Amino acid sequence: GAGVSQSPSNKVTEKGKDVELRCDPISGHTALYWYRQSLGQGLEFLIYFQGNSAPDKSGLPSDRFSAERTGGSVSTLTIQRTQQEDSAVYLCASSLRGVGTNEKLFFGSGTQLSVL
Amino acid sequence: GDSVTQMEGPVTLSEEAFLTINCTYTATGYPSLFWYVQYPGEGLQLLLKATKADDKGSNKGFEATYRKETTSFHLEKGSVQVSDSAVYFCALSVNTGNQFYFGTGTSLTVIP
Secondary structure, eight states, X not given: OOSOEEEOSEEEEOTTOOEEEEEEOOTTOOEEEEEEEOTTOOEEEEEEEEXXXXXXXXXXXXXXEXXXXXXXSOEXXXXXXXXXXXXXXXXXXXXXXXXXXXXXXXEOOXXXXXXX | OOEEEEOOOOEEEETTOOEEEOEEEEOSSOEEEEEEEEOXXXXXXXXXXXXXXXXXXEETTEEEEOBTTTTBOXXXXXXXXXXXXXXXXXXXXXXXXXXXXXXXXXXXXXXX
């Protein structure tokens, strides 16, 4: 596609339910990032995928959060047993290569997650 | 650790006013510095960048100079327009890491 696509754009769920958020990066981009943006907060790093390397999961806030990237393309962020504090905008970004190349990130429009 | 601190908003200016949004950083290595902008209803997009000390990034009339001595990367524009209304994020990356570090964002509203 022309840009980074995220779905759904909005998700309302009940506390305790599992949710899956999807990211389609720009074709050919080897690096993919997930960030979380909470109200009044900066962008919080969650996870980084680079090619076939093991992902950097150091930003995942708890073991309820997991992510995978299949075939080096589409990525899914899964939140199990959602809590109200998980409510935020989840942003996905991709770049042709990775950090250290000074390339710009291309961001999706985000998924607004609301946990009731 | 690596981090970015930017000026809190919101900022409201009249059209043609001068804009400064302050950004300072802490980095363990040699960072590259960025300003990203998020227009209403759109995703974040790169506005400008600078990859080494004393470099000046510029785009759309905005400028920022990488100042190593003051660890700063302040965003400036001489004459803002209504269309500049957006949220601005300062960010850094270091080539030894796996992430970009973002500030909390500064909301700018320009009124006619």
